Amino acid sequence: MDETGNQQQERKNETLTVKLSPDKMSAFVVFHAAENGGNNLTKDEIDKYIHNEGIKQVMNQETLESIYKNRAYETLYNIAKGKEPIKGEDGKIIYNFQTQKKVKPKEREDGTVDFYDLNLVENVHYGDVLAVIIPPSDGYDGYNVLGEIVPSTKGIRPNIKKGRNVEISEDGSKLFATKDGQVGVIDGKIVVNEVYEVESDVNTGTGNINFVGSVIIRGNVLTDFKVYAAGNIDVYGVVEGARIEAKGTINLHRGVLGNGKANIKAGGDLISKYIENCNVSVDGNILSEAIMHSNVRCSKHVEVQGKNGLILGGVVTAGKLIKAKVVGSELGMHTELKVGVDPNLVELYKKNKEEIQKLKIEKAKSYQIQELLCAKNRKNMLDYEKKELLEKIIKTNNSLATRLEELEESQDLLMQKINEIDNGEIKVEQKICPNVDIYISSAYMKTTEDIVRCKLRKEGADIKISAY
Structure with a gap:
């Protein structure tokens, strides 16, 4: 108190x-x-x-x-x-291909657009890097007001899975293709398909097809479209006036109705229900039920069997054998059979011949200029630039002469190989009709009447006909 x-x-x-x-x-x-x-x-x-x-x-x-x-x-x-921790950046995937396909017509050099080429197929080759994985970062630690470390969290690693024909590098940073094929993402996995399958027709919705594997087409191939495969091609519909090319075998289940526009080229065999109004080039064998009004070149056997077994009109060339039931028609439809000739060698011979002719014309013109300049040079009438030109022309003419010599030697070898082929044969189960031109190696004959159940071979300079 x-x-x-x-x-x-x-x-x-x-x-x-x-x-x-x-x-x-x-x-x-x-x-x-x-x-x-x-x-x-x-x-x-x-x-x-x-x-x-x-x-x-x-x-x-x-x-x-x-x-x-x-x-x-x-x-x-x-x-x-305190200072908040900074979370590490999440990892990411850099894809070296389009994960979502977009229809994009190819632009031509002149600026116009090619609606036949839609770039829907993305090809990859063995060893191609399909994706690069950027790893997550560690982030930066923080601290609270007491000075205690508040740890950061690492970024999330991207979820990427490999599917068929894809491998991950040892360091886990890349995915690469182990096969040639079409790359894509299916169910979250990067895959490379060796077979490209088209469920519809090949038309403006699919565009042209260019694939490094094999192709299966469930529908038709419409006129003016192109299908190329480094493997095999199977078409379950009809091929119209289209271009079909494969390094392997081509199987046309319902045939080709080419309307004069179709081109079929196979590095292996060709199996086609029928072949009509088209150009065909096959390095293997041909098996069909009918060949009509077509230009056919085959390196090995052409066998036309089945219900009709008919070869009618056009030109059929085979390296070793032509076999059919009926050749030509009662109305005398002109038909040509050529056997015992490798069409690839003949084609190469023709190309070389054309190139030789062009080079000879070019060489003649160039030598005229050389002679004119040499004459002036002897009179000291050439300035420095013209002398340089003369030197270039002399080098060009030397190159032309060398190339011509190489081609002419090649032609001699090709002709030798062509002449060596002398074992071709034609087998016809029912008949060969009139107006059929037959070439077996260098021998020739023309039918003027029916020849029934026959085999034809070259004997000496002539064609021998024997029973089937």
Whole structure:
């Protein structure tokens, strides 16, 4: 009690409380006012108290300076913040192909658009890198207001799966093709298909097809479209006036109705229900039920069997054998059979012959210029530029002469190989009709009447006919 007898109130100094957020990433202070003449906290006392509570990081100096001078009581002041960790960047996949196919007609050099070439098939080859995996980063650690490390989280590794004909590199950074084929993403997996399958017709919806594997077409191939395969081609519909080319075997289940526009080229065999009004070149054998009004070149056997077994009109050339039931027609439709001649050798011989003729013309013109310049040079009538021109022409003429010599030697060898082929045969189960030209190696005959059930071979300079 004081001198007047009143009860003396307790004197209390100003105090503060430090509070932390649940995650310890923020620190707050709350000041409690002095009572009954108690002392306020000094700046040093405030700093010391905060320090003793373990607050070490990222002091909010502006807030502190403010509350040193003028502060409210029972109010939260945010005096410190930690540093949030930075999450690592997620990994990613860089695809070296289109994961979503877009119809994009090919632009020609003149700026026009080719609506037959839609670029829907994306080919890859063995060893091609299909995708690159960028790994996730580790990120950066943070810390709370007590100075404790707040660990970061690593980025997420991209989820990528390999499908058939795809492998991952040893370091896990790349996916590459183990086969030639069409690349795509199926059920989240990168796959390479060795077979490209078309469920519809080959038309403006599919565009031309150019594939490094084999192709299966469930529908027809319409006029003016092209199908190329490095493997085999199977067409279950009809081939119209289209171009079909494969390095392997071609199987045309319903045949080809070419309308004079179709071109069929096979590095292996050709199996076609019928062949009509088209050009055919085959390095293997041909098997068909009918060949009509077509230009056919085959390196080995042409066998026309089945219900009709008919060869009618056009030219059929085979390296070793032509076999059919009926050749020509009762009306005398002109038909040509050539056997015992390798059509590839003949074609190469023709091309070489054309090139030789062109080179001879070019050489003759060039030699005229050379002679003219040489005559002027002997009279010292050429300036520096003309002398340089003369040197170039002499080099060109030497190159032309060398090339001509090589081609002529090649022609001699080709002709020798062509003449060596002397074992061709024609077999006809029913009959050969009139007006059929028959060539067996260098021998020739023309039919003027029916020849029934016969075999034809070259004997000496003539063609011998024997019973089937």
